[in-house]
Amino acid sequence: MSAAERVNLEQSTVLLIDDNPQALDMLSSVFQGFGVKEQIKCASATEGVRVIQNRAVDLIVIDCADPEMDSYAFARWLRRETPAPLRFIPVILLTGHASQAKVQEGRDCGVSFVVTKPLTPAVLLRRILWLAGDEREFVESENYVGPDRRVRNFGPPLGMAGRRKDDLSAHVGAAVEENMDQSDIDMLMKPQRVAL
Amino acid sequence: MTEARTLKIKTTLARQMAQPGGRTVADIERRANERLERHREDVMITVAGTVTELELVAAAAAPGSEPQVYSLASNLLATAGFFDTGPLYEAGYSLCDVADRMQTSGAWSWPTVAVHVQAMRLILTGGCKADATSDALLLGLRSVAAKARQDT
Numbered sequence: 001m002s003a004a005e006r007v008n009l010e011q012s013t014v015l016l017i018d019d020n021p022q023a024l025d026m027l028s029s030v031f032q033g034f035g036v037k038e039q040i041k042c043a044s045a046t047e048g049v050r051v052i053q054n055r056a057v058d059l060i061v062i063d064c065a066d067p068e069m070d071s072y073a074f075a076r077w078l079r080r081e082t083p084a085p086l087r088f089i090p091v092i093l094l095t096g097h098a099s100q101a102k103v104q105e106g107r108d109c110g111v112s113f114v115v116t117k118p119l120t121p122a123v124l125l126r127r128i129l130w131l132a133g134d135e136r137e138f139v140e141s142e143n144y145v146g147p148d149r150r151v152r153n154f155g156p157p158l159g160m161a162g163r164r165k166d167d168l169s170a171h172v173g174a175a176v177e178e179n180m181d182q183s184d185i186d187m188l189m190k191p192q193r194v195a196l
Numbered sequence: 197m198t199e200a201r202t203l204k205i206k207t208t209l210a211r212q213m214a215q216p217g218g219r220t221v222a223d224i225e226r227r228a229n230e231r232l233e234r235h236r237e238d239v240m241i242t243v244a245g246t247v248t249e250l251e252l253v254a255a256a257a258a259p260g261s262e263p264q265v266y267s268l269a270s271n272l273l274a275t276a277g278f279f280d281t282g283p284l285y286e287a288g289y290s291l292c293d294v295a296d297r298m299q300t301s302g303a304w305s306w307p308t309v310a311v312h313v314q315a316m317r318l319i320l321t322g323g324c325k326a327d328a329t330s331d332a333l334l335l336g337l338r339s340v341a342a343k344a345r346q347d348t
Contacts, residue, residue: 003225008218012209020274022242026235033228035219058209063274088205096273097292099266100300117277118285121228125221132213141200148202 007129013038013055017048017062017074018094027061027094030121034128045069049077052086059128063094071095072105079110079145087145088138090131094119110146133160232278239275243284246272247320250291250313257306265309266295283330284319287312290337294344301348308344312337 014036018024024041031039040057042048045064051057060078062071069077071093079087093111095102106114112134113127136148219227250268253261269291276285291312298304315333322329 003220003222005221006216006218007221007224008213008215010218011212011215018274020271022235022239023274023278026232026239026275026278029231029235030228033226033231034224035227056208058207058212065270085205085208088207090207090209096270096277097289097296099292099296117273118280119277121232122225125224125228128209129213131207132210134207134210137202138205139200139202144200 007034007125009034009036009128012036012058013040015040015042015048015051015055015057015060017042017045017060017064017071019044019064019066023063027063030124031061033121034125045071045074048074052078052082052089057089059131060089060091061094061124062091063096071111072102072109075109075111075146090134092124092127092131107149108144110144112147130160236279239279243272243276243281244320247313247316250309251317254306254310254313262295262299262304266292266299269295281324282326283334284316284324286334287316287319287337290334290341291316294341297344297348303348305344305347308340311340 014031016024016027016031016039018027021043024043028039028041040051040055042051044066045062046066046069048060048062048064049069052060062074064071064074075091075093078089078091090112091110093106093109093114094117095106095114096117098106098114098116112131115123115127134147139146139148246268250265250272253264253268269288272288273285273292276288291309294308294312298308315337318333319330
C-alpha cells in the first residue's frame with residue numbers, strides 16, 4: 001500500500017457495531033476520516049440485526065461482547081440466517097482480548113477478518129483495502145459459512161504484498177510476450193535422446 | 197455429510213472501491229488520525245477511572261466479584277487499544293488473559309490480580325511510556341502470568 005495509492009469509500013455505507021460507546025465514537029471518527037458515504041452506528045449486535053434487515057450496507061465492523069448477541073453470534077447469524085447477497089457482506093471483527101472460549105469461534109464464525117487491538121487507522125485501512133481485492137471464494141458447508149479461510153492457497157490480491165515472505169498471488173497476469181507456436185510447444189514436449 | 201459449495205463473489209464494497217476517485221492513502225490516514233486524536237484526552241480519563249475501579253475490586257477481593265476483573269480489563273483494552281498506550285495495554289492484556297484462565301479453571305488468585313493492577317497504576321502514572329521501569333514491570337507480570345498458567 002503506497003501513500004499515493006487512492007482509496008475510494010465515497011460510495012460505501014459502513015455499519016459500526018460496538019457496545020462500548022466511547023470506542024464506537026472513535027471508530028466513527030476513523031471512518032469519517034476514511035471518507036465513507038454513510039456510517040450507521042449501533043450500540044448492540046441486536047440493533048445491528050435490525051439495521052441489516054432494513055438497510056443496504058457494504059461493510060460491517062463489529063466489536064461486541066454483549067452476552068445476548070456478541071460479535072461471533074452476529075457473524076454466524078449473518079452468514080447462516082440471511083439470504084444472498086446480505087450473507088456476503090464483508091465483516092471485520094475487532095477484539096481486544098479473545099477469551100480461550102472465543103478463539104475457536106473467531107476462526108469458525110465466518111468473519112472476513114479478525115483484527116486485534118491495539119488498532120491504528122493504518123491497520124484498519126490495510127484490511128479494508130485487502131477486502132476490496134479479496135479473491136477468496138465464499139464457502140457454504142454444514143460446519144462453516146464464510147470466506148475461504150485458506151488464504152495461503154489463493155495468495156494475496158493482485159498488487160498487494162502477502163503477509164508471509166513466500167506468499168504468491170494466484171494471478172497469472174496478462175501475457176507479456178507473443179504466444180508460442182504449436183511447433184515450439186511440440187518441441188518442448190518431444191522426448192529427445194540425450195548422450196550420457 | 198453435505199458437500200461444501202464454493203461461490204465466487206464480488207462484493208458491493210469491492211465494486212465501489214474499484215471506482216475512480218477517492219483520496220490518497222496518505223490523506224485518508226492523516227484525516228483519520230487527526231479525528232481519532234481528538235478523543236485521546238477523554239480516553240485517558242476513562243482509562244484512569246477503569247484502573248481505579250480495578251484497584252477497588254482487587255482491594256475488596258469480594259467473593260463473586262471475579263468476573264468484574266475481566267470485564268473491567270476488557271473495557272480498558274477496548275478504548276486504550278485505539279492509541280499507543282504500549283506497556284499499559286500489555287499489562288491490561290495480561291490481566292485479561294490470567295483472569296480468563298483463572299475463571300475458567302476455578303483457581304482464582306486475588307494477589308495475581310493485585311500485582312497486575314499495581315503495575316498498571318505505575319505505568320499510567322509514568323505516562324504509559326516504554327522505559328526501563330515499564331520493562332521491569334512487564335517482565336514481572338510475565339512471570340506472574342506464567343505461574344498462573346501453570347496453576348490453571
